[in-house]
Structures are given as C-alpha cells and as structure tokens.
Amino acid sequence: MIRLMPGEELGHHLQTAISEAVDGWDGIDLWVRPDAVLDTCRYVREAPDLQFNLLNAISAVDYVDHFELVYHLTSTVHHHSAVLKVRLFGREEPSVASVIDVWQGADFQEREIWDLMGINFTGHHNMKRIMLWEGFEGHPLRRDYLEAPR
C-alpha cells in the first residue's frame, strides 16, 4: 500500500528544514509559498526519509481569484505519497519556478499548463505552447476564456 503522508506531517518536517516555505496544511494537502517551490521540491526529493522520486502529475486549477498548482508526488522507495499545492494570485502573467531540474517529468506537463492555463514557469528551457499552435490567443482552460462566436 502507498500511504498518503498528511499535509500536517510533511509540514512539520519542512518547517524545521526550510523556514517560511510552508503556507498552511490540512489533513491531506500542504500549501507551499510560491517563492519556495523549487527549494521545497528539491528537499522532498533528496531528504532520506522522504525521497519523493516520482512526480505523478502537475495540475493547475483556476479558482478565479487565484490559480492553484497541485503536485502529486510518490516515493517508490518508502511507498508514501503527498500532495503539494501552491497558490498564485494575480491573473496577469502568474509565474512560478520550474521544477524540471528536480524531476525531468515536469517538462511536458509545465508546457501544457503554460499553454492551456497561462502560468509561466521560470527556468524552463523550452517554455512554449505544446497542444495549440504558436500564435493562438488566450489560454482555454481559464474560467474567463471565451470561445469565438460560432
């Protein structure tokens, strides 16, 4: 079985290692400050008793007043998983550090989020549209995206 590491447990862990990275937690999720994403991800991947070596998915959700990025992580070594979340405020060019240097698996997923949700990942070597074509206007998965009239 894979045990879900509650946000609380991981939060206590992180507070001692990286001060001011944690933004809050509940029984499942852990919220991380946007400027601490890269440090946090590097830490949870490398720390011997965490070793989250598999990035399952990065998802982006548009909650209108803010965007939320959701990182689903699993450790194949310790058989536990965790959910990291990041809140990004502001609809003009929200931006966060890319975790491609920590997990290569973030490559296409971050490009997809930029393409469809319009969140920019700094430090990504190839940040361009992936599903839609260059020159497409807007980011369709945003809640305020309007289709062209049919």
Next chain:
Amino acid sequence: MAIRTEPVTVNLGPQHPSTHGVFRLRVTFDGEVILDVEPIFGYLHRGSEKLAEERTYIQVITLTDRLDYVSSMLNNQAYVMACEKLMELVVPERAMYLRVIAAELQRIASHLMATGFLINDLGAFVTPLMYCFRERERILDLFEMLCGARITLSYMRPGGVFQDAPEEFWPALARFVNEMPHYIDEYEQLLTGNEILVARTRGVAVITPEQALNASVTGPILRSTGYSWDLRKDDPYEVYDRCDFDIPLGEHGDNYDRYLVRIEEMRQSLRIIQQCAEQIMPGPIKADVSALLRPPPGDAYGRIEASKGELGFYLVSDGGITPYRFKIRSPSFINLTLLREMLIGWKLADMIVTLGGIDLNMGEVDR
C-alpha cells in the same frame, strides 16, 4: 573513406504510418543518424478537459472512452475511481470483480495492439498484426456481450457498472481464458526468438530505471528497465489484493524487453481474470446513487495502472453537477518525455521501431 555530411532537418509526420495517429517529429539527421528530435503534439487535441467542464459526471465517461481509444475500459475505471474517491462511495464487490475482469481483458487487447504494431513497424507487414487482431476481436466480442459496444464502451459508472454480465458471457470468457495461452505461445514461437526481431530491438533505445523514474515514465517501459513498480501490486485497488499474480520485469530497458514484458503481462492478466471469475459471487452491481451526481466540494486524484502506465484523473468539485476541473494525467504523453534520450544517436529505422516499442496512443497524448 569518410564521407563529409551535413545535418539535415526532416519532418516525420504528421501522417506517417509509424506514428499511429497524427504525430509529428522534427528530426535532425547526420546521414542516417539522429542528432536531435523535437516532438510536436496537438494534431488530435480536442480539449477534453474543457469539454468536461460543461458535462455532468456521467456524461464525462464518454469523453474518457476517447482518450486512449484502444483501452476504454481502463480509462473508464480510472475516471470512476476518481469520482468514487471524491464522493466516498462504497462499490459492491460484484461490481469490483466485473471491473477488474473487464480491465484485464482490455489490457490484453491493448498489449496485442502494441505487439502487433511493433512487428508491423519492423517491416513484417500486417501478417503478425492480423494474428494479434484475431484474438483482440474475441475480446471485443466479450465486451459486446457486457455492454453492447466494442470500442467506446462506457461500461463503468461511479459506484459500479451499468449492467451485469449476461449468462452467455461466463462460458465465453472461460473458453477465451483457456485458449488464449496457446495463442500467446504461438506469437512467442513466431516472434520471440525471431532473428530479425532480436537484431532490430535488442539493445536499442536503452534507458535506465533512474532516468525513467525521474522523467515520470511508468508502465511497461519502466518495468522493462527491471524496476518493479505496478500500482496493482504497490497500491492495490479494487480486488487486485485478492489475486495472485507476478509483475514481469525486463533487464536491459531496451525495445526487446518492452516487447517481452508486454507478452508476459498478457499471461499474468489471464491469471487475474481466471481467479476473478472463480471468486465472483452474486450480488448488487451498483451502489445506490442518483443519476445526477453532486459530489461535495473538494478534490481527488484517482489513479490506476493502465496498459501504458499510470493513468490518473484529478477532479475538483464545487458542489455542482459538472466537474469544476477535470485533469487527465495520461501515461502516453508523459512517457514521451524520454523520447530524445531514447532516440539520439540511433538511426532512422531504429526510430520507427522505438515508436512502436513505446506504444503511444495519440488520443491520449493530445486529449
């Protein structure tokens, strides 16, 4: 004498037969050797994630059918499991058994396609593919008994399945489970020791387990490197913990091991089906839920081991009748992250074989 050559950039696709759909690769060659590869996606992008936002939870099932269109059952299963997690539904036991039987049949069908097309790409044009399709047809016949459809199945529902298997399904399933091992033996006799297959796939496009894990590559590609990671075993869902089966592993992480892992996985799937058919008991097949689901506000990530790797659905509910956000974590798409590492330094002909060995499905890559 060495011939001086210059790099040439070639577009492969979007309608090249080896890409199994519409997929374009911009490849830079030095003579025949690949210097650089850039995959270009999106030719089959239908905006499934956006479409789901204006459909009810039940209607979304039909969208999942069209992701990886050769393994609809597995897509259904991953999606309904995410819904159940969101709503904290308890699924009746008989429904879980029916779902596992259907999912494992679909896994065999998907691996048959993968094997057939790999050999097709190797130049054994169509004959081995038709051998594989012969058995796949029988699986589709079984699906037709279950739900009346053959490809876009929509068989599963949050809380169970939409109808019980008819009487004639069980003898047909038993016959299939009995005969299928002989057919797999037949493929192995034709293919496994085949000199051309071995020469063209052994040692080609090798990746290490560390590379694969770091790039979130899962499924048969990860297991071909010798790393044991299968959600059916490592995080058992439905009734997999009541079945006895092995996780086939490769050693070298090359195209040949990917082929071997898939062949062996088909045998293991048959074992699971047989055990499920023995253990299944009469009972209800669907939890008592309304046709118009209104999950409580919240989010859930449901995942399964699909035929190509980890298939996950991330659902966010705002308490309404449609998903607020519906995100697909598709294995084919993320498995392509390692494409450059697999291809650079190999020749054009090896690239075609490697694409067959990865087993990608464009419906799932572009969504």
